[in-house]
Amino acid sequence: MTRSITILGSTGSIGLNTLDLLGRAEPGAFNVVGLSANKNVDLLAEQAIQFAAKHVAIADATLESQLTAKLSAYDVEVLAGPDGLVELARRSADITMAAIVGAAGLEPTLAAVAQGNTIALANKECLVCAGETFMDAVRRHGTTLLPVDSEHNAIFQVLDTERPEGIRKLILTASGGPFRETSMEALKQVSREDALAHPVWSMGSKISIDSATLMNKGLELIEAAWLFNRPSSEIDVVVHPQSIIHSMVEYVDGSVLSQMGSPDMRTPIAYALAWPSRMATPVEPLNFARIGQMTFFEPDLERFPALRLAREALEAGGEAACVLNAANEVAVEAFLQGRISFLDIARTCEQALDKLAGTAGFSRTPIDMQAVIGADQRARATANEHIVNL
Numbered sequence: 118m119t120r121s122i123t124i125l126g127s128t129g130s131i132g133l134n135t136l137d138l139l140g141r142a143e144p145g146a147f148n149v150v151g152l153s154a155n156k157n158v159d160l161l162a163e164q165a166i167q168f169a170a171k172h173v174a175i176a177d178a179t180l181e182s183q184l185t186a187k188l189s190a191y192d193v194e195v196l197a198g199p200d201g202l203v204e205l206a207r208r209s210a211d212i213t214m215a216a217i218v219g220a221a222g223l224e225p226t227l228a229a230v231a232q233g234n235t236i237a238l239a240n241k242e243c244l245v246c247a248g249e250t251f252m253d254a255v256r257r258h259g260t261t262l263l264p265v266d267s268e269h270n271a272i273f274q275v276l277d278t279e280r281p282e283g284i285r286k287l288i289l290t291a292s293g294g295p296f297r298e299t300s301m302e303a304l305k306q307v308s309r310e311d312a313l314a315h316p317v318w319s320m321g322s323k324i325s326i327d328s329a330t331l332m333n334k335g336l337e338l339i340e341a342a343w344l345f346n347r348p349s350s351e352i353d354v355v356v357h358p359q360s361i362i363h364s365m366v367e368y369v370d371g372s373v374l375s376q377m378g379s380p381d382m383r384t385p386i387a388y389a390l391a392w393p394s395r396m397a398t399p400v401e402p403l404n405f406a407r408i409g410q411m412t413f414f415e416p417d418l419e420r421f422p423a424l425r426l427a428r429e430a431l432e433a434g435g436e437a438a439c440v441l442n443a444a445n446e447v448a449v450e451a452f453l454q455g456r457i458s459f460l461d462i463a464r465t466c467e468q469a470l471d472k473l474a475g476t477a478g479f480s481r482t483p484i485d486m487q488a489v490i491g492a493d494q495r496a497r498a499t500a501n502e503h504i505v506n507l
């Protein structure tokens with residue numbers, strides 16, 4: 118049976134990997150309903166033509182006329198701006214691949230949740246900033262939520278959801294990023310290019326920087342807490358540089374189940390696209406003899422304070438994770454633009470958490486969308502102010 122799919126963020130790394138798999142799938146297995154981008158009009162138009170998409174949305178509304186002109190000979194509806202993105206997400210599809218980067222993905226993904234589309238969730242920031250609201254919407258609409266982040270996808274594959282009392286711990290693995298062995302002194306000097314050069318994974322720029330600071334693992338910790346309904350104390354992080362084990366579940370009898378595979382996002386994406394079946398991918402099979410060794414280390418919270426901040430934000434509850442996420446988005450952007458140093462990223466986040474905790478105080482009760490938007494805006498303003506004063 119043909120599955121229809123919309124890809125929110127089709128021009129990014131996850132979007133391209135998803136389209137790569139769709140292009141290789143059996144003819145008629147999938148049909149593309151909608152595609153979206155922020156600014157990349159050329160690639161979005163190309164994708165829409167190649168995959169015969171019915172609807173496209175460009176988040177930057179100033180580019181609407183360019184996109185319309187490129188698609189004038191085709192039967193494609195062109196939507197634009199943040200509202201256009203939400204409109205696209207509302208178009209019925211069997212699967213929505215949520216692959217927009219950052220908090221910008223929240224509203225369109227929530228719109229797809231409300232539509233009842235199965236959500237293949239790559240965008241972790243949705244759950245970080247609005248975990249309670251998001252999971253509540255998933256429950257209310259009876260939406261199927263399939264994690265695409267490789268760690269959460271690994272856990273999803275080995276988690277005994279029927280018998281949660283048998284689960285002792287979730288163990289998230291982390292590659293450790295490009296600076297796993299870099300001294301604190303040397304971290305002061307690292308460049309944008311050094312930070313973008315991830316040793317194992319090929320990803321978009323924001324998540325690459327998050328991997329270098331270990332904020333990515335922190336955001337994943339919060340994501341795991343919401344997805345699998347576990348407290349911070351039951352989620353460990355271990356550094357595993359080879360990135361062969363994508364995460365693990367420890368059971369009360371001492372058994373540990375893991376999912377393994379080559380570090381290639383097409384495996385978790387394919388799992389979500391074909392679930393509950395499996396589909397073939399061109400991902401290189403594991404050759405254990407060639408891998409030889411798998412090693413594991415404790416994460417270093419002194420050199421990588423972002424992971425500590427994320428755990429603190431998760432434990433604080435309320436608005437804290439949303440504040441952390443927004444401050445991090447601002448700081449990563451500033452680092453990519455060469456305005457702040459690598460170590461300033463975590464400092465900016467810590468300062469936003471401290472400042473907002475000190476003045477407004479965190480709401481420790483579950484927060485609704487209005488509170489999420491308010492906390493996000495305050496954190497962005499605080500982080501920008503901090504950066505200007507550096």
Ligand SMILES: NC(=O)c1ccc[n+]([C@@H]2O[C@H](COP(=O)([O-])OP(=O)(O)OC[C@H]3O[C@@H](n4cnc5c(N)ncnc54)[C@H](OP(=O)(O)O)[C@@H]3O)[C@@H](O)[C@H]2O)c1
Binds near residue numbers: 129130176217265321
């Ligand atoms: N890449 C990975 O391997 C990986 C693994 C696990 C989880 N994830 C998660 O998946 C998400 C996407 O990551 P990615 O690496 O694919 O990111 P990416 O390569 O930067 O792509 C992001 C996509 O979102 C669009 N976009 C950016 N800003 C937007 C905005 N303000 N409004 C609407 N659309 C916007 C981009 O459009 P333009 O091309 O026009 O800029 C692009 O299509 C992130 O949440 C990330 O944490 C990624």
